[in-house]
């Protein structure tokens with residue numbers, strides 16, 4: 001589902017205040033501290049509570065394997081400060097019928113600064129721009145108005161209450177289609193409702209993505225220089241006469 005560009009651990013998305021990048025082994029302590037919080041675990045479908053020792057390391061390994069395989073896009077959310085601390089995690093997982101399900105968690109210490117909305121909007125934008133997905137869905141617990149507000153700000157609408165992977169309580173499914181108008185797009189400067197997800201605008205993170213692609217394009221011939229040399233040798237030479 002996800003293209004080669006996301007399957008490489010140099011892939012990252014940039015938003016106004018955040019980097020969304022692959023999880024690393026060094027994220028384990030911060031991830032364990034975040035995922036271990038009861039108030040975070042009880043709002044998610046899959047986090048065990050109490051969070052077992054070593055689970056953060058296992059989660060990082062699984063996430064990297066799934067993202068490398070192109071089945072998912074699971075990224076650390078890091079603040080754009082000097083030390084770039086991990087403040088959350090976002091995920092996009094391929095489902096059935098061109099649907100992708102997203103999830104997110106943000107550290108309570110930085111809640112209310114718009115980080116979840118910014119990260120979720122960038123992730124949705126990446127899904128619609130980089131994959132064939134037509135619809136992105138997200139499930140939030142009925143008792144989680146902050147998460148519903150995040151989805152509302154990103155332009156999602158409610159599909160109503162439904163049975164979900166959430167084993168703890170009933171959840172509301174929200175969805176957004178690739179034709180929807182983005183309310184809070186990743187370009188924080190974009191006026192509300194001014195753009196569609198499939199637009200020609202180049203949000204900030206895509207500049208990084210584009211420059212990454214250019215770097216790789218430049219890097220390849222150097223890596224293959226022997227073959228390149230042979231190809232050059234095989235080329236017909238102009239006669240000196």
Ligand SMILES: CC(C)(COP(=O)(O)OP(=O)(O)OC[C@H]1O[C@@H](n2cnc3c(N)ncnc32)[C@H](O)[C@@H]1OP(=O)(O)O)[C@@H](O)C(=O)NCCC(=O)NCCS
Nearest residue numbers: 040043105106111112113114115116117140145146147149
């Ligand atoms: C829910 C969560 C992702 C929100 O992260 P965040 O960075 O604080 O989100 P944002 O700042 O982008 O937006 C939160 C919005 O919810 C609003 N909000 C917060 N608490 C609220 C409440 N009790 N009732 C109504 N709205 C609330 C905020 O005012 C804000 O809206 P605004 O920008 O219009 O003022 C974060 O608290 C979290 O990770 N919780 C635990 C895990 C979780 O719930 N994950 C989602 C699973 S679906």
